[in-house]
Each structure stands twice: as structure tokens, then as C-alpha cells.
Amino acid sequence: MAGLQEGVDRGGDGAGRRARARQLRDGDDLSLRAICAALEAEDIRPKRGNRWHPETVRRMLANPTDRPPTLQKR
Structure with missing residues (x-):
């Protein structure tokens, strides 16, 4: 497992976590x-x-977005 990654989101919008x-x-x-x-070792926390x-x-x-499928625009 790799060490800490530069530019990885550690609690913001979730795009960094997913990436x-x-x-x-x-x-x-x-x-x-x-x-x-690996995510826990790199101190990348889940949304909740x-x-x-x-x-x-x-x-x-x-899920390609942060919104649950029930809340996505139609």
C-alpha cells in the first residue's frame, strides 16, 4: 500500500475519496x-x-456522484 497521496481529499466533497x-x-x-x-491507513475518512x-x-x-440515486435529478 502506498503512503499518503498528495491532493487526496481528506473529508471534503468526496471526489478525492472516490478517486x-x-x-x-x-x-x-x-x-x-x-x-x-488503505483508506484508513492514509487517514482518509468516510463521509459519515x-x-x-x-x-x-x-x-x-x-455511484458516480455523491448524491444517492433517489436524490439525483431526472
Whole structure:
């Protein structure tokens, strides 16, 4: 796992969290649990709560925006 990444969002709009998670999934070919551990090790916090969970990472990677599907404009 890589160390701290420059320019990674540590609690703002979520784009940095999602980008880093995608980088770990695609570039480093990590599992959801390993992505959770890497994000926590890099002090990148989830939008809510204190810990990353595999299901949270899966949903974040599946959703291209920060808005839940029920709140997206039609």
C-alpha cells in the first residue's frame, strides 16, 4: 500500500475519496477490505462515521456522484 497521496481529499466533497478508492481498486487491484484498510491507513475518512466498511466502498465505487440515486435529478 502506498503512503499518503498528495491532493487526496481528506473529508471534503468526496471526489478525492472516490478517486483514491478507484486507484486502489484498479491500479493496485485490491479487494474491498484492503481498500478500507488503505483508506484508513492514509487517514482518509468516510463521509459519515469513523471507519470504512467494504459495503460502503462498494457503493461509493458503484455511484458516480455523491448524491444517492433517489436524490439525483431526472
